[in-house]
Amino acid sequence: MRDVAVIGAGCTTFGEKWSSSFRDLFVEAGALALEDAQLSGEQIDAMYVGNMSAGRFIEQEHIGALIADYAGLATHHMPSTRVEAACASGGLAFRQAVIAVASGMEDIVVAAGVEKMTDVEPGASTDTLTGAADREWEGFVGATFPGLYAMIATDYMHRYPLTREQLAMVAVKNHYNGARNPIAQFQQEITIDTVLKSTMVAEPLRLFDCSPITDGAAAVIVAPLERAREFTDTPIKVLASAQASDTITLHDRRDISTLDASVAAGKWALKTARCTHKDIDLVEVHDCFSIAEICAIEDLGFCKKGEAGKFTADGETALNGTIPVNTSGGLKACGHPVGATGIKQVFEIVQQLRGEAGKRQIDGAKIGMTHNVGGTGATVAVHILGRV
Amino acid sequence: MLGTKCETCGRYFFPPRSFCPDCRRNGKITDYKFAGNGTVVTYTVIHTANEQFEAYTPYVLAIIKLDEGPRMTAQVVCEPKDAKIGMRVKSTFRRIATDGASGIIHYGTKFVPAE
Amino acid sequence: MVGIITYGVYIPRYRIRVEEIARVWGANAAEISGGLGVFEKSVPDMDEDTATIAVEAARNALARRAVNPKEIGAVYVGSESHPYAVKPTACTVGEAIGATPHMTAADFEFACKAGTAAIQTCMGMVASGMITYGLAIGSDVAQGAPSDALEYTAAAGGAAFIIGRDDPIAVLNHTCSYTTDTPDFWRREGQDYPRHGGRFTGEPGYFKHVEGATRLLFEQLNKSPKDYEYAVFHQPNAKFPQKVARVLGFKPEQVRPGLVVPRLGNTYSGASPIGLAATLDIAKPGDRIFVASFGSGAGSDAFDIEVTDAIDNTAFNRNAAPSVEELLKNPIYLDYAQYARHKGKIVMQS
Numbered sequence: 024m025r026d027v028a029v030i031g032a033g034c035t036t037f038g039e040k041w042s043s044s045f046r047d048l049f050v051e052a053g054a055l056a057l058e059d060a061q062l063s064g065e066q067i068d069a070m071y072v073g074n075m076s077a078g079r080f081i082e083q084e085h086i087g088a089l090i091a092d093y094a095g096l097a098t099h100h101m102p103s104t105r106v107e108a109a110c111a112s113g114g115l116a117f118r119q120a121v122i123a124v125a126s127g128m129e130d131i132v133v134a135a136g137v138e139k140m141t142d143v144e145p146g147a148s149t150d151t152l153t154g155a156a157d158r159e160w161e162g163f164v165g166a167t168f169p170g171l172y173a174m175i176a177t178d179y180m181h182r183y184p185l186t187r188e189q190l191a192m193v194a195v196k197n198h199y200n201g202a203r204n205p206i207a208q209f210q211q212e213i214t215i216d217t218v219l220k221s222t223m224v225a226e227p228l229r230l231f232d233c234s235p236i237t238d239g240a241a242a243v244i245v246a247p248l249e250r251a252r253e254f255t256d257t258p259i260k261v262l263a264s265a266q267a268s269d270t271i272t273l274h275d276r277r278d279i280s281t282l283d284a285s286v287a288a289g290k291w292a293l294k295t296a297r298c299t300h301k302d303i304d305l306v307e308v309h310d311c312f313s314i315a316e317i318c319a320i321e322d323l324g325f326c327k328k329g330e331a332g333k334f335t336a337d338g339e340t341a342l343n344g345t346i347p348v349n350t351s352g353g354l355k356a357c358g359h360p361v362g363a364t365g366i367k368q369v370f371e372i373v374q375q376l377r378g379e380a381g382k383r384q385i386d387g388a389k390i391g392m393t394h395n396v397g398g399t400g401a402t403v404a405v406h407i408l409g410r411v
Numbered sequence: 412m413l414g415t416k417c418e419t420c421g422r423y424f425f426p427p428r429s430f431c432p433d434c435r436r437n438g439k440i441t442d443y444k445f446a447g448n449g450t451v452v453t454y455t456v457i458h459t460a461n462e463q464f465e466a467y468t469p470y471v472l473a474i475i476k477l478d479e480g481p482r483m484t485a486q487v488v489c490e491p492k493d494a495k496i497g498m499r500v501k502s503t504f505r506r507i508a509t510d511g512a513s514g515i516i517h518y519g520t521k522f523v524p525a526e
Numbered sequence: 527m528v529g530i531i532t533y534g535v536y537i538p539r540y541r542i543r544v545e546e547i548a549r550v551w552g553a554n555a556a557e558i559s560g561g562l563g564v565f566e567k568s569v570p571d572m573d574e575d576t577a578t579i580a581v582e583a584a585r586n587a588l589a590r591r592a593v594n595p596k597e598i599g600a601v602y603v604g605s606e607s608h609p610y611a612v613k614p615t616a617c618t619v620g621e622a623i624g625a626t627p628h629m630t631a632a633d634f635e636f637a638c639k640a641g642t643a644a645i646q647t648c649m650g651m652v653a654s655g656m657i658t659y660g661l662a663i664g665s666d667v668a669q670g671a672p673s674d675a676l677e678y679t680a681a682a683g684g685a686a687f688i689i690g691r692d693d694p695i696a697v698l699n700h701t702c703s704y705t706t707d708t709p710d711f712w713r714r715e716g717q718d719y720p721r722h723g724g725r726f727t728g729e730p731g732y733f734k735h736v737e738g739a740t741r742l743l744f745e746q747l748n749k750s751p752k753d754y755e756y757a758v759f760h761q762p763n764a765k766f767p768q769k770v771a772r773v774l775g776f777k778p779e780q781v782r783p784g785l786v787v788p789r790l791g792n793t794y795s796g797a798s799p800i801g802l803a804a805t806l807d808i809a810k811p812g813d814r815i816f817v818a819s820f821g822s823g824a825g826s827d828a829f830d831i832e833v834t835d836a837i838d839n840t841a842f843n844r845n846a847a848p849s850v851e852e853l854l855k856n857p858i859y860l861d862y863a864q865y866a867r868h869k870g871k872i873v874m875q876s
Binding site (some may be wrong): 413446466467488503504505506507516517521 | 572573575576578581582585609610618622624769787867874
């Protein structure tokens with residue numbers, strides 16, 4: 024097993040990109056990553072692309088081939104594979120790329136993620152996202168994706184001291200960070216009031232507790248660590264790659280307010296990387312809804328169960344806090360082009376570890392973590408990356 | 412409500428499972444008819460619904476723990492303000508959704524407050 | 527002896543008052559209530575229909591007595607508001623109660639008497655030995671055209687009867703019918719709402735057929751009104767059944783327990799069946815009950831029924847399911863806008 028490093032990364036802006044098609048988005052992200060690694064296409068050995076639902080959003084399957092073609096690599100007959108795990112598609116694509124390089128099977132591998140969500144009516148996109156849950160036993164009976172996370176919030180707030188204001192602060196913090204991130208969909212800061220006055224979606228979650236519908240793509244390139252300096256002066260080592268599964272339905276979970284897959288993947292990642300929580304300088308967590316960030320901070324072990332609300336309110340997860348969470352702006356402010364999010368998280372950590380994060384830079388960041396969740400927690404991928 | 416039971420470990424399944432997740436190949440699965448009584452474990456009131464359910468908003472969606480043990484997701488037919496964690500409910504047969512004006516009508520289980 | 531083995535009723539919880547409907551159309555509520563004898567009617571929830579009502583009524587019947595659903599050999603559902611024009615409600619009911627697959631099924635239509643027609647059919651099939659138990663249901667979510675007279679009374683509800691030979695709680699001694707081709711009230715295929723002939727629905731419709739079936743039964747059995755404790759007539763409003771009872775020689779006290787229309791409205795195929803159920807709710811062993819339904823188009827089914835000791839013994843538990851009185855309690859009142867939404871009268875984007 025070889026050590027793996029990220030040698031290049033690129034990301035499109037995220038948002039409602041009416042003029043960019045699915046193919047445009049991928050090509051743009053891919054080109055940025057290749058440019059960053061000073062690589063040319065023919066040097067790529069394989070590609071893994073995370074995408075949740077092109078079949079329903081643009082009625083297109085066979086994404087691996089499509090992307091290889093539009094990247095100009097089909098004529099080189101490069102192997103290209105689509106990876107799907109709902110909102111964790113990107114995280115899993117990254118892990119597959121890491122495994123391919125670590126195993127010695129491939130050398131230079133692209134891990135990308137792309138989602139084009141705005142070519143369908145809003146009603147159709149929310150119904151498509153329900154496919155991340157259990158269609159037969161949750162979606163069929165009237166559950167929506169926000170509705171499932173809302174039930175987590177109801178349970179959490181019934182058992183632990185989380186106030187509605189503290190929950191809103193998650194979104195406020197992420198918008199603050201997003202306003203300092205050129206790729207983020209939302210560039211404006213908000214207040215707690217903005218959140219509390221927004222339209223109710225599924226009690227207690229309001230519009231501003233929920234990540235939006237977004238188009239976007241991101242790509243990173245991995246290579247054996249021993250070869251990294253052929254391509255970059257700032258290789259970022261993959262210290263750990265962990266993945267865990269859990270029951271698909273929320274009702275079958277051991278504890279409704281704990282994503283056991285996050286706990287498991289988080290522990291394995293820290294163990295493999297031989298790190299403790301104190302060694303982690305920043306973490307990108309999966310805040311598809313504000314409550315998801317609250318649970319994530321606890322599930323990954325950064326604070327005790329039931330204390331994430333106060334932890335957030337006390338500023339511990341802000342840019343200048345003890346453990347900055349979602350310096351990118353998270354899913355809430357960047358937007359959530361489903362398949363791309365997991366790769367965007369890696370892109371953010373890479374930028375931070377290279378010192379290229381501009382106004383949201385965490386000084387001296389050496390080790391970062393990413394946490395990408397599929398559905399209500401049925402799949403979780405956790406990665407730890409470190410400066411070399 | 413027709414579900415299943417694993418005779419080997421005594422676990423009940425609704426929704427039904429044909430393979431016990433604990434016993435796996437050692438599990439002896441039989442049919443079981445649930446009484447339909449349960450308690451609300453958590454819930455939300457859905458205001459923004461998927462297309463098929465838009466006409467019904469706002470409606471209560473809950474995770475219900477059936478008396479026999481398993482938990483399931485279902486709507487509770489009650490005023491949103493009356494929904495509470497811990498309320499007792501019983502099953503009822505209702506229309507869940509239709510595939511448009513000319514498509515199939517899907518019937519299924521919802522719950523009503525049990526007095 | 528062929529008879530009723532068990533029965534069950536379901537009535538949705540929502541109601542709308544006659545005065546609320548009158549308010550919207552600028553009509554005189556007092557006159558309408560006074561004329562029809564109806565004060566409020568039941569309204570289905572948005573996710574209820576003839577099938578869900580039929581299933582709940584059938585399940586209530588099964589809750590009262592241990593009948594093995596696999597021994598139900600026939601399921602017939604009578605309604606004017608079947609959810610599908612083609613695909614029987616009876617199949618959904620059969621599946622929901624566990625009677626499938628070794629059974630026959632079909633849906634009946636005969637305006638308001640489709641439920642009693644189903645009872646007659648089950649009687650024949652049980653008597654001939656073709657089946658052990660038959661399930662006959664009358665269930666409707668009746669539609670009245672906005673501002674039409676029928677809008678004040680068209681209601682939702684249903685009753686289910688399991689017919690068999692084994693220890694019935696009430697014996698179905700005899701049945702006969704009076705049927706002609708009479709266009710008093712009708713609905714063409716594809717139309718949302720029915721039409722009717724106004725006053726023509728009275729004498730040439732309801733009264734002619736109910737009186738015809740009643741007199742035929744009295745002749746065949748050599749009986750008269752004094753031979754019965756109770757009488758149940760089809761109740762499109764409160765006036766018709768009370769008038770026909772008087773004309774035929776029944777007393778008000780005989781008709782009272784079965785007269786639920788003032789608080790329920792006209793549940794069409796559920797009307798006579800629910801009236802019969804309300805009577806069975808309070809009947810004692812030995813009580814004799816006369817029933818005459820009416821369905822436009824037109825026809826009336828008359829029944830001579832005698833309650834047995836079994837209604838009080840342990841095999842049948844009346845309290846295991848709600849009585850009609852219990853189902854009429856705790857109503858939730860709607861205004862006209864909510865009612866229109868519940869009944870699908872508001873045109874939505876498809």
